[in-house]
Amino acid sequence: MAIPVLRPFTSIAYSTSRDLQLISSTDSPTLCSVHKPKRLVCCATPSVSNHVGSEVGVRLSVGTHFIPHPDKVEKGGEDAFFISSHSGGVLGVADGVSGWAEKDVNPALFSRELMANASSFVEDEEVNYDPRSLIRKAHAATSSIGSATVVVAMLEMNGILKIASVGDCGVKVIRKGQVAFSTSPQEHYFDCPYQLSSEAVGQTFLDATVTTVELMEEDTVVMGSDGLFDNVFDREIVSVVSSCDNVSDAAKALANLAHNHSKDSSFDSPYSQEARSQGFDVPWWKKIMGMKLTGGKLDDITVIVGQVTSSLSS
Amino acid sequence: MAIPVLRPFTSIAYSTSRDLQLISSTDSPTLCSVHKPKRLVCCATPSVSNHVGSEVGVRLSVGTHFIPHPDKVEKGGEDAFFISSHSGGVLGVADGVSGWAEKDVNPALFSRELMANASSFVEDEEVNYDPRSLIRKAHAATSSIGSATVVVAMLEMNGILKIASVGDCGVKVIRKGQVAFSTSPQEHYFDCPYQLSSEAVGQTFLDATVTTVELMEEDTVVMGSDGLFDNVFDREIVSVVSSCDNVSDAAKALANLAHNHSKDSSFDSPYSQEARSQGFDVPWWKKIMGMKLTGGKLDDITVIVGQVTSSLSS
Numbered sequence: 207m208a209i210p211v212l213r214p215f216t217s218i219a220y221s222t223s224r225d226l227q228l229i230s231s232t233d234s235p236t237l238c239s240v241h242k243p244k245r246l247v248c249c250a251t252p253s254v255s256n257h258v259g260s261e262v263g264v265r266l267s268v269g270t271h272f273i274p275h276p277d278k279v280e281k282g283g284e285d286a287f288f289i290s291s292h293s294g295g296v297l298g299v300a301d302g303v304s305g306w307a308e309k310d311v312n313p314a315l316f317s318r319e320l321m322a323n324a325s326s327f328v329e330d331e332e333v334n335y336d337p338r339s340l341i342r343k344a345h346a347a348t349s350s351i352g353s354a355t356v357v358v359a360m361l362e363m364n365g366i367l368k369i370a371s372v373g374d375c376g377v378k379v380i381r382k383g384q385v386a387f388s389t390s391p392q393e394h395y396f397d398c399p400y401q402l403s404s405e406a407v408g409q410t411f412l413d414a415t416v417t418t419v420e421l422m423e424e425d426t427v428v429m430g431s432d433g434l435f436d437n438v439f440d441r442e443i444v445s446v447v448s449s450c451d452n453v454s455d456a457a458k459a460l461a462n463l464a465h466n467h468s469k470d471s472s473f474d475s476p477y478s479q480e481a482r483s484q485g486f487d488v489p490w491w492k493k494i495m496g497m498k499l500t501g502g503k504l505d506d507i508t509v510i511v512g513q514v515t516s517s518l519s520s
Numbered sequence: 521m522a523i524p525v526l527r528p529f530t531s532i533a534y535s536t537s538r539d540l541q542l543i544s545s546t547d548s549p550t551l552c553s554v555h556k557p558k559r560l561v562c563c564a565t566p567s568v569s570n571h572v573g574s575e576v577g578v579r580l581s582v583g584t585h586f587i588p589h590p591d592k593v594e595k596g597g598e599d600a601f602f603i604s605s606h607s608g609g610v611l612g613v614a615d616g617v618s619g620w621a622e623k624d625v626n627p628a629l630f631s632r633e634l635m636a637n638a639s640s641f642v643e644d645e646e647v648n649y650d651p652r653s654l655i656r657k658a659h660a661a662t663s664s665i666g667s668a669t670v671v672v673a674m675l676e677m678n679g680i681l682k683i684a685s686v687g688d689c690g691v692k693v694i695r696k697g698q699v700a701f702s703t704s705p706q707e708h709y710f711d712c713p714y715q716l717s718s719e720a721v722g723q724t725f726l727d728a729t730v731t732t733v734e735l736m737e738e739d740t741v742v743m744g745s746d747g748l749f750d751n752v753f754d755r756e757i758v759s760v761v762s763s764c765d766n767v768s769d770a771a772k773a774l775a776n777l778a779h780n781h782s783k784d785s786s787f788d789s790p791y792s793q794e795a796r797s798q799g800f801d802v803p804w805w806k807k808i809m810g811m812k813l814t815g816g817k818l819d820d821i822t823v824i825v826g827q828v829t830s831s832l833s834s
Contacts, residue, residue: 385704386729392698415700420730441797483755496810 263363269453294361318353352402553795581766608675630666667717
């Protein structure tokens with residue numbers, strides 16, 4: 207790739223996939239190496255759901271799950287994410303671009319610091335509940351070398367979910383058994399997403415796609431890194447969400463499904479379909495034997511599932 | 521289909537596909553059977569582009585093209601649409617549900633009246649520049665028997681495009697050679713979309729998915745009935761938009777591409793892919809011979825293409 211590109215955030219290493227829980231720095235300060243760990247999700251804990259959102263109106267009940275790339279288990283992968291209880295709830299995922307490893311840079315540092323900064327600026331006056339401004343401030347405050355894709359979603363108490371995204375992390379809204387809303391990934395070319403960077407060559411908040419969707423009670427918000435969306439089809443996301451009793455189970459089931467597909471070389475994944483649609487495929491002599499490019503994409507997999515509920519009090 | 525469902529609006533019959541132009545009732549009052557034809561697109565004229573949007577800020581330069589279902593050419597099809605110059609521009613498409621023909625109801629009447637009403641309420645104080653409110657008022661004022669899918673998009677001068685959609689008409693935003701935003705279709709089951717109806721069994725404005733996307737200068741907005749999106753892939757829409765010099769050419773090229781694909785029984789269209797993903801396919805004995813369900817979908821095809829430009833004056 208011409209532009210070194212990175213992926214997800216967790217500041218500790220863990221060797222198996224486990225649910226991740228919203229914690230504060232005071233809950234578990236030693237688990238967070240990032241310098242502004244407030245409201246950061248950064249460690250493995252038993253599966254739980256968290257209500258994020260603290261005023262009267264709608265809020266999100268959130269479950270999370272992270273599974274690192276099989277080759278990155280010891281270092282905890284390169285995805286990063288945070289959830290916050292501000293207003294109706296704030297969610298963010300960043301995916302450190304792995305190409306930086308070739309330059310002896312840990313691809314996780316940029317995404318982790320970016321999410322730590324985003325988490326710390328959630329209530330900032332300048333941000334004023336605008337996810338693009340939050341990305342701007344978080345990026346400006348990030349001093350690590352590297353780059354990352356990022357998506358941030360902020361739920362207002364009136365049910366409006368405002369989303370800013372740079373790259374191929376994404377958000378989907380599931381309503382009444384179907385996908386009601388999806389973000390669209392941005393890429394320079396196949397497998398090289400738009401990305402915030404420490405270098406001038408990267409994108410900025412100005413390149414973010416900014417969208418809103420009016421949520422309804424009982425909607426489910428699914429946010430993830432491309433490790434989820436490259437390996438799991440929309441219909442599967444809908445099916446999993448419908449079959450799970452709670453957000454933690456849904457996040458875990460989605461991450462596990464993505465993980466299983468990512469390791470399945472015969473699975474005709476969204477990733478392999480997209481590759482073929484862009485002209486990548488097996489050699490011609492395999493094609494005439496009826497073969498085609500298939501397989502999931504090994505990657506860090508971050509999943510945040512939020513259920514919209516009404517809130518009568520904090 | 522359990523629920524009779526309808527499709528597009530033109531109030532005159534024409535036998536070949538031609539570009540449709542924004543006209544007012546004073547321009548060509550006899551061409552419009554709808555009772556509030558102000559700002560309605562309703563007749564075949566030479567290809568043109570129109571600037572819709574009348575204040576300082578951003579506005580849309582719009583081109584349109586409509587091709588009726590081959591079996592519905594004489595009656596002008598069942599799609600309907602309008603464009604308005606209010607604020608940054610307002611676009612709407614409705615698709616009369618063809619199932620009503622089985623009940624001896626002209627499926628075009630509901631969609632035409634719905635779009636006529638929507639057009640007349642664009643500047644209504646109660647609507648207050650909210651596309652869902654516009655759908656609510658237009659639906660309430662529609663007395664024809666029938667039903668239709670509908671999408672309405674209203675561009676504010678600050679660049680925010682607000683969209684409300686019931687069913688499988690859609691909007692895409694093309695930015696820098698890729699799809700930056702897409703609406704998601706709503707359906708009860710395969711080929712039976714959510715729809716506004718004259719009957720209590722149908723959907724209402726409350727079922728609309730409401731989204732916004734912040735447009736940038738040079739973005740291209742593509743709105744259409746499912747006749748476009750069932751027959752043309754995103755990558756083809758991007759390619760056509762990129763290759764055309766103006767919005768009228770783009771609308772015409774997209775509609776022609778959709779029309780050609782719709783008649784091609786060997787084309788593996790978005791429609792046939794969706795059908796297969798939902799379990800519809802050729803019989804098993806054809807499958808073991810390597811055959812699969814393919815083909816476009818014969819349908820009315822409405823395309824509206826809007827280019828975002830800055831506006832220094834009206």
